Amino acid sequence: MARYTESVCKVCRREGAKLFFKAERCYTDKCAFERRAYAPGQHGQGRGKVSEYALQLREKQKVKRVYGLMESQFRLTFADAERSKGITGENLISLLERRLDNVLYRTGMAGSRTQARLMVTHGYIRINGRKVDIPSFRVRLNDVIEVTDKRKKEARIADNIKAAESRHGIPEWLNLDKDNLKAKVVRLPRREDTTLPMHEQLIVELYSK
Numbered sequence: 001m002a003r004y005t006e007s008v009c010k011v012c013r014r015e016g017a018k019l020f021f022k023a024e025r026c027y028t029d030k031c032a033f034e035r036r037a038y039a040p041g042q043h044g045q046g047r048g049k050v051s052e053y054a055l056q057l058r059e060k061q062k063v064k065r066v067y068g069l070m071e072s073q074f075r076l077t078f079a080d081a082e083r084s085k086g087i088t089g090e091n092l093i094s095l096l097e098r099r100l101d102n103v104l105y106r107t108g109m110a111g112s113r114t115q116a117r118l119m120v121t122h123g124y125i126r127i128n129g130r131k132v133d134i135p136s137f138r139v140r141l142n143d144v145i146e147v148t149d150k151r152k153k154e155a156r157i158a159d160n161i162k163a164a165e166s167r168h169g170i171p172e173w174l175n176l177d178k179d180n181l182k183a184k185v186v187r188l189p190r191r192e193d194t195t196l197p198m199h200e201q202l203i204v205e206l207y208s209k
Contacts, residue, residue, distance in 0.1 A: 027189040056206035059199050066196055067096045068113050073136065078207055083186025089200030090191045097173075097189035100125065103145055107183045109157050124151045127148050139185050146182040157181060168195050 050058075059206035064074045080089035096102065101116040104125070117135040119125060125132055126146050127139065139145060147157060161178055168175050171193050175184045192202075 053206075056127075056202045059202040060206055063096070063196070063198055063200075063203065066113070067099060067102060068117060068135075074143055078203070082207075089204050091201055091205065093191055093198065095138065096192060097184075098138045098140075099135065100127070100132065100137040100139060102147070103139055103174065103183065103185075106164075106171050107174055108143075108161035108170065109147065109181060109183070111156075111163070112158045115160075124148055132173050141185055141188060143185045144182060145184075146180065152181050 001128055037183065049151055060074070064071070069077065077095050078088075082088050084091045084095075096177065097106070100120055101110075101113050104110040104116035104119060110119055120135045120137075121133055123131055123133055123146055126148055127137070128144055130146065144160045149159070158178075159179075161176070161181075171189065173187045173189045173193055175186045177183070
């Protein structure tokens with residue numbers, strides 16, 4: 001599957017927000033967005049007023065890139081949100097938050113969502129005792145996510161959790177057992193559980209045209 005392979009720091013600058021693609025680096029003065037908080041390119045500092053459509057598109061692109069989805073994956077996720085009961089925008093956020101790679105990042109077991117995807121594809125993770133190697137796997141209520149026994153001794157994972165607790169905390173919908181590197185879904189995520197500054201209604205309006 002095709003993946004974005006260029007500088008992810010340019011993505012943060014283009015979207016006008018820190019999207020925390022590089023774990024530790026994003027919290028230091030080496031962060032490209034901290035040094036140049038304007039869009040990349042020759043005319044990055046001189047862009048004027050944008051249209052309503054442009055705002056909607058930028059919001060969709062931002063959310064899609066944060067969670068690491070390709071366009072087709074994002075459209076399918078939006079379609080699932082639209083079919084589900086409730087408010088479409090809130091359903092979309094809940095479905096994105098329930099992705100396995102995002103769960104690992106939110107619990108701190110991975111320093112970034114990119115790192116989380118690598119952990120999953122390399123066989124680090126089990127759900128309810130069974131190994132899962134699909135980053136887009138959606139966790140459900142009462143699912144137990146844990147690091148395999150072979151990988152539990154890696155100091156990097158414990159360091160990631162410690163850093164996550166001090167920076168953004170562990171979301172209330174996940175119960176983390178730090179000693180055993182295990183997390184349980186105690187309820188489904190809600191709109192207020194996301195840490196990403198997001199205007200999901202713009203995405204709904206974009207796909208409703």
